[in-house]
Amino acid sequence: DSSSVDTLNNAEISRYGRQLIMPEIGMQGQKKIKKSSVLIIGAGGLGSPVSLYLAGAGIGRIGILDFDTVEASNLHRQVIHKESSVGIPKAISAGRAIREFNSLVKVEEHVTAFTTDNALGLVSRYDIIVDATDNVATRYLINDACVLSNKPLVSAAALRMDGQVTVYHHNGGPCYRCLYPSPPPAETVTDCSNGGVLGVVPGIVGCIQALEVIKIAAGTGESMSQKLLLFDGMSPRYTMVKLRPRNKECAVCGDSPSVTGLIDYKSFCGSSYDDKPCTRSIL
Amino acid sequence: DSSSVDTLNNAEISRYGRQLIMPEIGMQGQKKIKKSSVLIIGAGGLGSPVSLYLAGAGIGRIGILDFDTVEASNLHRQVIHKESSVGIPKAISAGRAIREFNSLVKVEEHVTAFTTDNALGLVSRYDIIVDATDNVATRYLINDACVLSNKPLVSAAALRMDGQVTVYHHNGGPCYRCLYPSPPPAETVTDCSNGGVLGVVPGIVGCIQALEVIKIAAGTGESMSQKLLLFDGMSPRYTMVKLRPRNKECAVCGDSPSVTGLIDYKSFCGSSYDDKPCTRSIL
Amino acid sequence: MRLSIEFSGGLELLFGKKKQHSVEVDKKEIVLRDLLQWIKENLLKERPELFLSQQTVRPGILVLINDCDWELMGGLDYKVEDKDELVFISTLHGG
Amino acid sequence: MRLSIEFSGGLELLFGKKKQHSVEVDKKEIVLRDLLQWIKENLLKERPELFLSQQTVRPGILVLINDCDWELMGGLDYKVEDKDELVFISTLHGG
Numbered sequence: 001d002s003s004s005v006d007t008l009n010n011a012e013i014s015r016y017g018r019q020l021i022m023p024e025i026g027m028q029g030q031k032k033i034k035k036s037s038v039l040i041i042g043a044g045g046l047g048s049p050v051s052l053y054l055a056g057a058g059i060g061r062i063g064i065l066d067f068d069t070v071e072a073s074n075l076h077r078q079v080i081h082k083e084s085s086v087g088i089p090k091a092i093s094a095g096r097a098i099r100e101f102n103s104l105v106k107v108e109e110h111v112t113a114f115t116t117d118n119a120l121g122l123v124s125r126y127d128i129i130v131d132a133t134d135n136v137a138t139r140y141l142i143n144d145a146c147v148l149s150n151k152p153l154v155s156a157a158a159l160r161m162d163g164q165v166t167v168y169h170h171n172g173g174p175c176y177r178c179l180y181p182s183p184p185p186a187e188t189v190t191d192c193s194n195g196g197v198l199g200v201v202p203g204i205v206g207c208i209q210a211l212e213v214i215k216i217a218a219g220t221g222e223s224m225s226q227k228l229l230l231f232d233g234m235s236p237r238y239t240m241v242k243l244r245p246r247n248k249e250c251a252v253c254g255d256s257p258s259v260t261g262l263i264d265y266k267s268f269c270g271s272s273y274d275d276k277p278c279t280r281s282i283l
Numbered sequence: 284d285s286s287s288v289d290t291l292n293n294a295e296i297s298r299y300g301r302q303l304i305m306p307e308i309g310m311q312g313q314k315k316i317k318k319s320s321v322l323i324i325g326a327g328g329l330g331s332p333v334s335l336y337l338a339g340a341g342i343g344r345i346g347i348l349d350f351d352t353v354e355a356s357n358l359h360r361q362v363i364h365k366e367s368s369v370g371i372p373k374a375i376s377a378g379r380a381i382r383e384f385n386s387l388v389k390v391e392e393h394v395t396a397f398t399t400d401n402a403l404g405l406v407s408r409y410d411i412i413v414d415a416t417d418n419v420a421t422r423y424l425i426n427d428a429c430v431l432s433n434k435p436l437v438s439a440a441a442l443r444m445d446g447q448v449t450v451y452h453h454n455g456g457p458c459y460r461c462l463y464p465s466p467p468p469a470e471t472v473t474d475c476s477n478g479g480v481l482g483v484v485p486g487i488v489g490c491i492q493a494l495e496v497i498k499i500a501a502g503t504g505e506s507m508s509q510k511l512l513l514f515d516g517m518s519p520r521y522t523m524v525k526l527r528p529r530n531k532e533c534a535v536c537g538d539s540p541s542v543t544g545l546i547d548y549k550s551f552c553g554s555s556y557d558d559k560p561c562t563r564s565i566l
Numbered sequence: 567m568r569l570s571i572e573f574s575g576g577l578e579l580l581f582g583k584k585k586q587h588s589v590e591v592d593k594k595e596i597v598l599r600d601l602l603q604w605i606k607e608n609l610l611k612e613r614p615e616l617f618l619s620q621q622t623v624r625p626g627i628l629v630l631i632n633d634c635d636w637e638l639m640g641g642l643d644y645k646v647e648d649k650d651e652l653v654f655i656s657t658l659h660g661g
Numbered sequence: 662m663r664l665s666i667e668f669s670g671g672l673e674l675l676f677g678k679k680k681q682h683s684v685e686v687d688k689k690e691i692v693l694r695d696l697l698q699w700i701k702e703n704l705l706k707e708r709p710e711l712f713l714s715q716q717t718v719r720p721g722i723l724v725l726i727n728d729c730d731w732e733l734m735g736g737l738d739y740k741v742e743d744k745d746e747l748v749f750i751s752t753l754h755g756g
């Protein structure tokens with residue numbers, strides 16, 4: 001029965017055979033992957049490889065959220081889109097690519113911004129959340145929504161030749177606010193539009209992010225909870241850093257949280273979370 | 284003039300703008316990328332991300348070589364193909380995807396095996412060679428063809444949850460034979476069909492491979508010559524290892540080479556290089 | 567004592583675009599709180615407010631001591647040791 | 662002496678599927694050539710010919726000593742030191 005989420009049909013067994021035969025995944029792991037749902041917030045440089053590889057792995061239901069439309073200047077890094085998608089919403093373009101690539105996976109396109117109004121409703125509908133966005137305020141919003149909904153958050157970022165990956169609020173580990181209780185000054189924040197990025201850097205980092213999602217979904221391996229991967233493409237260097245544990249005083253995941261619902265992240269960060277950061281930014 | 288390889292036209296400047304503004308690339312680096320040609324040998328788990336990200340970066344001419352046709356059981360890791368490409372030669376399917384993604388890039392599809400008969404002719408037509416194959420004999424053949432033609436070789440491999448990346452015969456560094464003078468016993472060789480592989484592992488490793496190609500093409504950063512990246516997806520762990528220098532006694536790149544032309548790699552390795560390795564293999 | 571100090575994630579732009587600094591600090595012992603001032607006086611080239619704020623690193627900078635989050639090592643009170651590797655990294659937000 | 666010995670790239674299948682081995686070798690000093698025999702006698706579980714061949718590791722295995730290719734460290738003649746980290750890795754070929 002191809003509609004059952006608890007079993008694998010013949011098409012699935014044949015399609016995922018190369019994963020199934022690995023002791024690290026096996027039939028049980030593949031069933032768990034099929035039963036999992038993942039919300040990918042951002043269909044850009046990180047969201048592109050995450051979407052492709054999660055679809056390839058057979059994640060049962062994939063939500064892809066982005067408000068922007070595809071631009072030609074995105075394509076150097078956003079490899080899930082095509083030239084013919086320029087002008088189309090990124091979520092629609094990515095959804096189409098996923099369907100053409102793996103029709104066994106259920107895709108849900110969300111052509112919307114991720115806001116305090118829809119965050120909790122969206123996050124509650126998925127098992128694992130992927131932060132593939134590009135600005136600070138949305139990163140706090142996603143973090144708080146995940147902590148309040150008790151969902152693991154697989155987070156990554158890339159700029160120029162550098163990348164970072166970690167897993168928040170998973171296995172008792174820290175959340176984004178445990179590491180960064182206060183937002184950075186707005187003038188220190190740079191995004192890919194202003195700072196530039198080599199396209200394959202979010203590619204590397206996004207693939208690593210997808211691997212973390214698959215391990216959590218399949219219940220295999222060690223996750224990057226309380227670990228941070230720093231990637232420097234120029235050297236090239238990969239450093240795995242040990243992070244602090246969950247902070248009992250954390251405003252949102254602490255023992256007596258002061259943040260018990262979503263707040264105004266725009267004023268918290270002193271910047272709009274759907275605007276591009278200011279052009280005089282340098283870091 | 285859009286046909287000139289020495290300048291960037293407006294479409295290119297706008298498309299690659301996010302790379303151009305990085306001091307590590309700049310206008311000069313992007314021009315070098317445009318002037319470069321890369322032969323990707325293998326359009327599978329490694330070749331998929333390599334092709335996409337090299338096309339995205341604006342490599343001027345990309346050759347993609349593969350003799351196989353797309354199978355549904357490849358799709359979990361070979362993200363450049365689509366379900367509608369099942370049964371089509373992988374080189375054609377990948378070429379089509381590259382054209383739809385970046386029409387500014389010249390694509391050359393080679394639907395052929397890589398053999399002693401065509402190796403030197405093919406390698407001589409490109410600046411940088413990518414080993415994205417899956418068997419030992421072809422790896423020796425590619426290495427020897429690169430050394431004899433004096434081309435840098437960006438090599439990667441993946442199996443189960445593990446990956447390896449390095450750069451051979453570049454900046455005076457070692458070649459594949461410097462590291463592995465003798466081929467491994469055939470019964471220790473496993474490929475992805477028999478050992479299995481999690482799809483995103485060649486994704487990670489292939490993206491890292493693409494980054495090395497782009498750095499060589501743009502003349503920026505440090506390459507992985509005489510370095511080997513070991514990746515263990517379960518831990519997860521990234522180890523950068525310092526390798527031996529070029530071996531002056533190396534049979535092909537040494538000071539008095541005994542291999543001065545391509546040999547019979549099938550009998551050298553004791554296995555066919557277009558056959559899948561034997562099923563009793565364990566390592 | 568001899569220290570390896572690295573700035574990355576964009577922070578190197580405040581330090582003459584130089585990431586790796588191998589420095590000799592002319593002290594027998596020093597806690598991280600005081601080393602921050604030493605860095606400000608000896609390595610920082612511009613806009614100190616983008617590196618320090620209220621006697622510590624400004625929000626959004628992670629400090630690593632020998633590949634460990636400084637919160638695990640005592641934070642500002644950590645007694646710096648000879649040959650320590652310190653990394654100051656600006657959090658990235660791009661995608 | 663106490664050593665950390667790791668087998669990977671599939672080689673762990675010959676060692677009871679265990680990658681990481683923390684071992685105590687009851688010797689004052691030992692060169693890598695002799696340690697290979699010690700490993701064969703004490704850790705190897707099956708098919709020694711897939712690990713050793715002609716007094717050294719079989720072709721296709723890379724030996725790393727503290728993240729360095731053993732060829733840089735003297736190869737079989739390397740004098741193993743207390744707390745050394747040795748890795749035996751089988752080259753991968755898949756894609």
Ligand SMILES: [Zn+2]
Nearest residue numbers: 175178250253
């Ligand atoms: Zn927290």
Ligand SMILES: [Zn+2]
Nearest residue numbers: 458461533536
């Ligand atoms: Zn050689």
